[in-house]
Amino acid sequence: MKETEEYQPLLAGITDREGTELCAQLRQELVDDVSKTGGHLASNLGAVELTVAIHRVFDTRQDRLVFDVGHQCYCHKILTGRREAMATLRQYGGIAGFPKPVESVHDAFIAGHASNSVAVALGMVRARQALGEHYKVMALIGDGALTGGLAYEGLSNAGACGQQLLVILNDNGMSITPNVGAVADHLAKQRLKPQYLTFKRYYRRVMNSNQVGRKVYRFTHKVKQALKQSLLPCSMFENMGFNYVGPVNGHDLAGLTRAMRYARELNEPVLLHVKTVKGKGYAPAEENPDAFHGVSPFDPATGKAKKKSGENFSAAFGRTLTRLAQQDRRVCAITAAMMSGTGLEQFQAACPERFFDVGIAEGCAVSMAAGMAKQGAIPVFAVYSSFLQRAYDMLIHDVAIDKLHVVLGVDRAGLVGEDGETHHGVFDVAFLDSVPGMTVLAPSSYAELEGMLEQAVLHVNGPVAIRYPRGGEGAYRGDAGPGHAAVLRRGDDITLVSYGILINDVLEAAELLAGEGIQAEVVKLNVITPLDPELVLESVKKTKVLLTAEDSAAHGSVGERLAAAVAEAGLTAKVLCRTSGDKFVTHGALSCLKQELGLDSAGIFRAALEEVRKDG
Numbered sequence: 001m002k003e004t005e006e007y008q009p010l011l012a013g014i015t016d017r018e019g020t021e022l023c024a025q026l027r028q029e030l031v032d033d034v035s036k037t038g039g040h041l042a043s044n045l046g047a048v049e050l051t052v053a054i055h056r057v058f059d060t061r062q063d064r065l066v067f068d069v070g071h072q073c074y075c076h077k078i079l080t081g082r083r084e085a086m087a088t089l090r091q092y093g094g095i096a097g098f099p100k101p102v103e104s105v106h107d108a109f110i111a112g113h114a115s116n117s118v119a120v121a122l123g124m125v126r127a128r129q130a131l132g133e134h135y136k137v138m139a140l141i142g143d144g145a146l147t148g149g150l151a152y153e154g155l156s157n158a159g160a161c162g163q164q165l166l167v168i169l170n171d172n173g174m175s176i177t178p179n180v181g182a183v184a185d186h187l188a189k190q191r192l193k194p195q196y197l198t199f200k201r202y203y204r205r206v207m208n209s210n211q212v213g214r215k216v217y218r219f220t221h222k223v224k225q226a227l228k229q230s231l232l233p234c235s236m237f238e239n240m241g242f243n244y245v246g247p248v249n250g251h252d253l254a255g256l257t258r259a260m261r262y263a264r265e266l267n268e269p270v271l272l273h274v275k276t277v278k279g280k281g282y283a284p285a286e287e288n289p290d291a292f293h294g295v296s297p298f299d300p301a302t303g304k305a306k307k308k309s310g311e312n313f314s315a316a317f318g319r320t321l322t323r324l325a326q327q328d329r330r331v332c333a334i335t336a337a338m339m340s341g342t343g344l345e346q347f348q349a350a351c352p353e354r355f356f357d358v359g360i361a362e363g364c365a366v367s368m369a370a371g372m373a374k375q376g377a378i379p380v381f382a383v384y385s386s387f388l389q390r391a392y393d394m395l396i397h398d399v400a401i402d403k404l405h406v407v408l409g410v411d412r413a414g415l416v417g418e419d420g421e422t423h424h425g426v427f428d429v430a431f432l433d434s435v436p437g438m439t440v441l442a443p444s445s446y447a448e449l450e451g452m453l454e455q456a457v458l459h460v461n462g463p464v465a466i467r468y469p470r471g472g473e474g475a476y477r478g479d480a481g482p483g484h485a486a487v488l489r490r491g492d493d494i495t496l497v498s499y500g501i502l503i504n505d506v507l508e509a510a511e512l513l514a515g516e517g518i519q520a521e522v523v524k525l526n527v528i529t530p531l532d533p534e535l536v537l538e539s540v541k542k543t544k545v546l547l548t549a550e551d552s553a554a555h556g557s558v559g560e561r562l563a564a565a566v567a568e569a570g571l572t573a574k575v576l577c578r579t580s581g582d583k584f585v586t587h588g589a590l591s592c593l594k595q596e597l598g599l600d601s602a603g604i605f606r607a608a609l610e611e612v613r614k615d616g
């Protein structure tokens with residue numbers, strides 16, 4: 001922001017009544033927009049008044065508002081010049097579903113993964129101090145995100161720093177499913193406490209007035225703190241060095257704005273505790289906030305999805321794991337706040353005593369799994385690929401060094417579509433391969449997933465991961481059996497290699513090539529770590545051209561490893577590796593992303609055709 005521009009919160013001029021009307025209008029827009037595009041509805045409905053209050057009090061062109069997860073930023077986007085663009089939300093070429101500094105000066109920071117906002121905001125406070133600047137810094141964090149350890153690392157440092165930093169806690173009692181853990185219990189108790197804010201405001205006004213000198217103020221402040229601590233149980237935030245304000249009703253715009261204005265003037269770490277209702281104002285979402293956390297397009301009149309969601313890999317995983325747990329009492333399931341997304345509802349209902357939701361705490365989940373494995377249980381942690389990135393060290397240190405039998409169900413592996421760059425599961429192939437002793441299995445159908453999960457749980461020793469994609473299986477319904485790899489189609493002209501869901505596109509490409517008179521040999525890998533290149537090398541000896549296709553990052557890809565194996569075997573062959581590349585992949589429908597990356601059947605076909613024709 002230029003120095004000449006004035007400090008001007010976007011909604012500074014509106015009255016409480018106008019603001020309340022605006023909130024009703026925003027709710028309507030949210031339901032209309034998201035019913036067409038899909039997206040994170042319930043969290044946004046709950047944060048309407050909060051967002052309006054923030055924009056009444058803060059100028060987010062210069063004040064820095066750091067969203068945690070960022071799935072609740074839709075009203076912020078509407079209010080900061082992206083109202084029309086909401087029609088393109090999460091679509092290829094449209095605006096993102098999460099805050100993005102490249103989209104707007106009002107988006108202070110990237111978001112998508114939970115629990116980092118306080119640490120990021122603290123970094124901004126440090127920079128402000130170092131550079132002698134004067135803007136305000138805020139972190140907007142949900143109670144679910146507060147179950148992640150990183151949040152406490154941020155709070156611990158922020159509470160001790162003594163600088164202006166406003167942490168706004170949006171507490172709706174919900175993560176995606178009801179929130180878990182002792183901190184959630186603590187917040188629930190705080191929510192029941194009488195509002196303390198009114199007293200504090202009155203006290204400060206009187207004590208700051210000319211009638212009372214600063215000495216008296218300081219003395220009475222101490223008395224007040226002592227009284228408060230003996231009469232009211234203290235919030236954990238006060239013990240961590242924050243001025244705790246609240247709890248405040250997050251749907252009373254006038255009260256919320258007052259609290260925000262008050263908090264804005266405090267030159268210290270402040271935690272504003274706001275109580276909200278997830279899904280507020282739209283009955284289907286209020287009644288079923290879990291189902292309306294993230295939705296596909298739906299009919300706004302009924303809340304019913306426009307397309308029925310069918311069977312998917314997550315459900316197949318959950319069903320198989322439940323069967324295995326019913327057969328073997330050592331089998332336990334762990335989730336990091338993603339029970340429904342990872343298909344574990346059935347497990348939770350069937351074996352509640354062996355189901356553990358640790359909250360948004362992937363590191364804790366992996367370390368806990370290590371402890372369980374050490375003592376003879378068989379822990380299975382079902383986790384989205386991109387969230388597993390959080391637990392890389394725990395995997396190496398707590399699991400792999402002692403070769404513990406921990407099973408990872410790596411869901412959402414590969415491209416995920418509309419959530420975009422923060423959520424694509426394109427790094428696990430590389431980072432899991434770098435862990436000594438790791439086995440990584442890559443099923444391409446439900447049948448293979450079931451077989452491989454059974455193998456991983458009951459027959460593999462040491463750490464083992466099974467990676468599978470978002471959504472359902474394709475035309476390939478085979479069961480490749482227990483081997484490392486299988487030849488699915490014979491041919492002499494080119495070797496096509498893939499694994500997981502992309503085998504469908506590769507098989508289609510082989511069919512298109514056959515139409516051009518080119519016979520492709522298709523090798524499907526079942527185990528990608530440790531990689532056994534034997535079948536691929538045999539094929540390449542014959543075809544002299546190898547094309548690998550995977551929806552994983554270029555560096556550390558299976559293609560890279562196969563290219564090295566070809567070179568090591570002294571084969572003269574052309575090797576072409578198709579991957580998701582070495583850049584972050586944007587958001588959009590899977591079909592668009594695959595097309596952009598040349599990973600759909602047409603793209604693979606074209607690349608293979610060009611290579612073979614060049615060669616021949």
Ligand SMILES: Cc1ncc(C[n+]2csc(CCOP(=O)(O)OP(=O)(O)O)c2C)c(N)n1
Nearest residue numbers: 043112113114142143144145174175176337
């Ligand atoms: C590291 C990480 N793990 C899991 C998730 C998936 N996730 C997205 S939102 C969410 C729940 C967040 O709850 P809360 O912060 O209370 O926000 P609310 O939706 O209730 O507004 C979860 C688990 C994530 N984004 N990041």
Ligand SMILES: CC(=O)[C@@H](O)[C@H](O)COP(=O)(O)O
Nearest residue numbers: 069071112294341412419470
């Ligand atoms: C915001 C977030 O991290 C989750 O809500 C995520 O968007 C869920 O993704 P799925 O739709 O693939 O379950």
Ligand SMILES: [Mg+2]
Nearest residue numbers: 142143144174
């Ligand atoms: Mg919540």
